[in-house]
Amino acid sequence: MARINSCYTKLASGYLFPEIARRTRIWSAAHPGAEILKLGIGNTTEALPEVLVNAMKAKLDKLSCRDTYTGYGDEQGDTPLREALRDFYKEHYGVTLEADEFFVSDGAKSDAANIQNLFSEDCVVAVQDPAYPVYVDSNVVGGRSSGFENGAYKDLVYLKGDSSNGFVPEPPKEKVDIIYLCFPNNPTGAVATKEQLKAFVDYARANRAVIIFDAAYVSYIEDPELPRTIYEIEGAKECAIEINSFSKNAGFTGVRLGWSVVPHALVCEDGEPDQLHKMWNRRQCTFFNGASNIAQAGGLAALSGEGFAACQELVDYYKGNARIIREGLESVGLECFGGKNSPYIWARCPEGYSSWEFFDFLLDRCHVVVTPGAGFGAAGEGYVRVSSYGHRENVIMAVESIKEGLKK
Numbered sequence: 001m002a003r004i005n006s007c008y009t010k011l012a013s014g015y016l017f018p019e020i021a022r023r024t025r026i027w028s029a030a031h032p033g034a035e036i037l038k039l040g041i042g043n044t045t046e047a048l049p050e051v052l053v054n055a056m057k058a059k060l061d062k063l064s065c066r067d068t069y070t071g072y073g074d075e076q077g078d079t080p081l082r083e084a085l086r087d088f089y090k091e092h093y094g095v096t097l098e099a100d101e102f103f104v105s106d107g108a109k110s111d112a113a114n115i116q117n118l119f120s121e122d123c124v125v126a127v128q129d130p131a132y133p134v135y136v137d138s139n140v141v142g143g144r145s146s147g148f149e150n151g152a153y154k155d156l157v158y159l160k161g162d163s164s165n166g167f168v169p170e171p172p173k174e175k176v177d178i179i180y181l182c183f184p185n186n187p188t189g190a191v192a193t194k195e196q197l198k199a200f201v202d203y204a205r206a207n208r209a210v211i212i213f214d215a216a217y218v219s220y221i222e223d224p225e226l227p228r229t230i231y232e233i234e235g236a237k238e239c240a241i242e243i244n245s246f247s248k249n250a251g252f253t254g255v256r257l258g259w260s261v262v263p264h265a266l267v268c269e270d271g272e273p274d275q276l277h278k279m280w281n282r283r284q285c286t287f288f289n290g291a292s293n294i295a296q297a298g299g300l301a302a303l304s305g306e307g308f309a310a311c312q313e314l315v316d317y318y319k320g321n322a323r324i325i326r327e328g329l330e331s332v333g334l335e336c337f338g339g340k341n342s343p344y345i346w347a348r349c350p351e352g353y354s355s356w357e358f359f360d361f362l363l364d365r366c367h368v369v370v371t372p373g374a375g376f377g378a379a380g381e382g383y384v385r386v387s388s389y390g391h392r393e394n395v396i397m398a399v400e401s402i403k404e405g406l407k408k
């Protein structure tokens, strides 16, 4: 008799995006013909850079010819791509890593969900609040919470971000084993300074904890003082795994390609030296058959000089949108965070509005869909996330509509 993994029943119901879709559907049905402007989901909208498209077409041509066809590649990723990632970290971040410390994957979300599998079920997990939901949900399914109560998962440690700490929390006071960090942050747009990241690295080394660092939005950082990778911090190779993706810089949300860095030097409380690296290698070889070879050809092109420049143009387009949104919202008195080294604007709801109430207001009054902050954790209550992913003309219309709606 098969029995379910009962941890699934502990997941809090009402996943954020289906609930947004439900409310939007109801509103649309009641207002036939009214156009809705979407600044909700963090999904890219602009065409792929031509350099990347050409590289993927060339790969397809090879696959269409018997002499140059290739099937399965290495589970860890194509060697040229892993070497290009190594060279990219060296050239752009001044960080030295080995090519075999890079594991290419089908995206950062899968890696973020799967990585918890390396750790014992009784590890104590700390997450930022608010946070991208996959860190929490994967650990709940992995058995690290005994249930959801009063808006929070039991046994998890929440590191609260708010306006007083600029949405960059301090390391936990208690002893935890695994810490998820995401900078530039989704949803708040906050970016940790080197000093702030160093505090986490020092904590992790002192406690033999492991940091899972999600750097999916690194290409949106423009301030030269801000760290681009956790490995800019001394000692991070001993205590941090970095997860990254081509989704938000190269427009690969649909193409699918990411990577994780699992350093040889990474240690934890009871493992042998190099053990976590070997375990992730083992995990990927057994449970994963490698990322698409077409996507990897595109990723390789994205790391070239020409490809990188084209990707940065794409990033600049979204950052232009972010600026329009932030300036527009601030002009009608909304307090905004993020939107500078990040594609997300984190806006405080007007006095008296909860996240969902302000969501409903913006939908009803302005016909604009945003994301209620409360969907990212209890500390997100009282905020909404406004995404800069969208065509410029739609972003401008949405911002004008919000300005109109909030004036009255």
Ligand SMILES: *Cc1c(COP(=O)(O)O)cnc(C)c1O
Residues within 6 Å of the ligand: 042, 106, 107, 108, 109, 110, 132, 182, 186, 214, 216, 244, 245, 246, 247, 248, 252, 253, 257, 258
């Ligand atoms: C979009 C996003 C990712 C990227 O996920 P992919 O699976 O690579 O598309 C990772 N982390 C965060 C926080 C994100 O917002």
